[in-house]
Amino acid sequence: MATMFASRTLSISIDVPPSKVYGFVSNPGNLPRWATAFCKSVSRSNGDWIVETPQGPVKIRFADKNEYGILDHYVSPAPSVEIFVPMRVVANGSGSEVLFTLFHSPGMSEEAFAADAGMVERDLRGLKSRLESGRG
DSSP: OOOOOOEEEEEEEESSOHHHHHHHHTOGGGHHHHOTTTOSEEEEETTEEEEEETTEEEEEEEOOOOSSOBOOEEEEEETTEEEEEOEEEEEETTEEEEEEEEEOOTTOOHHHHHHHHHHHHHHHHHHHHHHHTTOO
């Protein structure tokens, strides 16, 4: 039998067209501008994106640019550890809906999972604020 993890999908409506939201979010260099709970800074090293987080540096790998609004990424907090993070931008009328799924990792406490969800919600609100104010 396959292993399955508890998950939580968080979403936010943004009154900006999906192409503009996708264009901003799909650029890893913009992470410090909207994902402030997760990302202090981002840099390139040997072709990899390295994100400085409150817990230290992590490598992050993004899905290739695409026309479907797929922003999936993989976070590697340690060598040979990769956490899959599904993320999408979909049309919501003339605006967008951003969906971000968290998986409850093995060994992660309920408190840590709730804290991660809180950080994602904060970052999604920051993304909404930045893009709707025209600062994206």
